[in-house]
Amino acid sequence: xxxxTTLKSPVxxxxxxxxxxxxxxxxxxxxxxxxxxxxxxxxxxxxxxLAPLARLFTGENPREQLKELWxxxxxxxxxxxxxxxxxxxxxxxxxxxLGAIPGPAQVWSEAKTLYADHVAEREKAAAFYxxxxxxxAERLAADPNTEVKWRQFTGKRTYFDQIRTSLLxxxxxxxxxxxxxxPLGIFCGLSRTINAALNPLIQLFKPVxxxxxxxxxxxxxxxxxxxxxxIFEKSFLNSAITVTLCSLxxxxxxTAVGVSSIDKDLTNVGRxxxxxxxxxxxKLVLPxxxxxxxxxxxxxxxxxxxxxxxxxxxxxxxxxxxxVWDEFQNGSSASLARIMVAVFTIGIVGFLLDRIMQALQxxxxxxxxx
Numbered sequence: 001x002x003x004x005t006t007l008k009s010p011v012x013x014x015x016x017x018x019x020x021x022x023x024x025x026x027x028x029x030x031x032x033x034x035x036x037x038x039x040x041x042x043x044x045x046x047x048x049x050l051a052p053l054a055r056l057f058t059g060e061n062p063r064e065q066l067k068e069l070w071x072x073x074x075x076x077x078x079x080x081x082x083x084x085x086x087x088x089x090x091x092x093x094x095x096x097x098l099g100a101i102p103g104p105a106q107v108w109s110e111a112k113t114l115y116a117d118h119v120a121e122r123e124k125a126a127a128f129y130x131x132x133x134x135x136x137a138e139r140l141a142a143d144p145n146t147e148v149k150w151r152q153f154t155g156k157r158t159y160f161d162q163i164r165t166s167l168l169x170x171x172x173x174x175x176x177x178x179x180x181x182x183p184l185g186i187f188c189g190l191s192r193t194i195n196a197a198l199n200p201l202i203q204l205f206k207p208v209x210x211x212x213x214x215x216x217x218x219x220x221x222x223x224x225x226x227x228x229x230x231i232f233e234k235s236f237l238n239s240a241i242t243v244t245l246c247s248l249x250x251x252x253x254x255t256a257v258g259v260s261s262i263d264k265d266l267t268n269v270g271r272x273x274x275x276x277x278x279x280x281x282x283k284l285v286l287p288x289x290x291x292x293x294x295x296x297x298x299x300x301x302x303x304x305x306x307x308x309x310x311x312x313x314x315x316x317x318x319x320x321x322x323x324v325w326d327e328f329q330n331g332s333s334a335s336l337a338r339i340m341v342a343v344f345t346i347g348i349v350g351f352l353l354d355r356i357m358q359a360l361q362x363x364x365x366x367x368x369x370x
Contacts, residue, residue: 041362049073102337107344110337118158125153157318163345166319169236170308170353173243174301180244181251181300182293186285188252189259206249210242210307214314217241235317239308246307250299258292259285294361301357305350320346 043051052068055061084104091101102110136148157165188195218238225234266284275283286293312321324342327335 041359096336098331098336099333102340106337107340110334111341113334114159114338114341118160121155121158124155128153128155159323159341162318162320162323163349165236166308166312166321167349169239169312169317169319170243170301170304172236173240173308174247174304176240176244177248177300177304178251178297181248181296182255185252185255185293185296186259186281186289188256189262189289190285195256195260202249202252205245206253208246210246210311211314213245214238214242214311217245218315235315238315239311239317239319242311243304243308247300247304250303251293251296254292254296254299255289258289261292262288290365291361294357294365298354298357298361301353302350305346305353309346 049069049072052065052072056065056069088103088105091103094101132151136150139146139148184198188198221234221237221241225237262285266288267280269284308319309321309324311317312319313325314321316322316325320342324339327338327342
């Protein structure tokens with residue numbers, strides 16, 4: 001009797017508990033599969049540490065996930081804290097003409113001040129437009145035929161206005177560079193004759209500094225762009241064209257390399273199918289060369305961002321570069337801290353731009369693991 005009971009109990013237990021346990025296993029497996037699919041994209045966005053954190057909550061090998069979480073998040077955070085501590089310790093002992101090097105606390109304080117200045121300026125602008133609208137409404141109420149005037153707020157540019165101006169300028173120059181570099185790179189990659197013709201010019205102009213291009217661009221734009229009601233400011237065009245001239249080379253070179261490296265079997269297939277030139281470019285060349293093209297685009301965007309800051313400083317065009325130069329010339333007690341705020345802003349924006357390009361590359365191209 002006891003033996004029979006002992007033999008049947010496991011069967012009864014498995015029958016009653018088995019389906020629920022199987023459902024939990026399937027749910028956990030689906031969750032883990034979703035985490036694995038998202039892991040590569042999170043890594044591209046700089047959020048790869050979320051994957052081991054999510055796996056840790058699902059109970060998947062806690063020791064391994066804690067080790068991975070420490071590698072991806074703990075070590076970078078510890079390094080950042082160590083950097084801030086070293087900076088705060090060394091900064092007071094370094095004296096300059098503007099006083100001691102500001103520490104992290106002073107830089108953060110100035111960052112908050114710049115934000116407060118931006119908010120205050122926006123409030124002034126809102127109040128200005130509100131008064132103007134009220135005044136014009138009163139005039140129209142008194143005389144419907146009166147001519148009212150709408151004026152733009154002429155307050156000072158805030159720090160965030162400078163950031164927006166620099167971003168608009170670098171994207172304009174980057175887009176112009178892409179529109180020139182990608183087609184030329186495709187032609188160079190497909191034709192040895194075109195490559196031989198353009199290669200000397202590429203090697204000649206690629207090393208030229210933006211500081212050399214800027215005076216030429218400024219004089220040409222001033223002579224050619226003489227509209228009475230210009231759509232764009234000359235300072236904007238000067239900076240954008242300088243960015244274009246300095247940032248198109250990485251994209252051009254990488255596109256040419258990518259196109260020339262296409263598998264010969266693909267080109268033979270195109271000949272067999274008698275594809276038109278445009279169809280071959282669209283169906284064979286571009287999909288195969290996209291990883292190289294995006295590598296060039298990422299390099300070009302990084303170069304363009306660095307070039308822009310230098311061009312704005314030299315030409316005193318609106319943007320982050322001008323902000324840095326103005327603070328340097330100002331020489332106040334807060335200038336050095338504000339310059340360091342700008343330095344960190346430039347670095348963070350550059351990092352985010354690269355991450356955006358990397359995410360875009362992952363979305364439209366395929367690697368060996370995707």
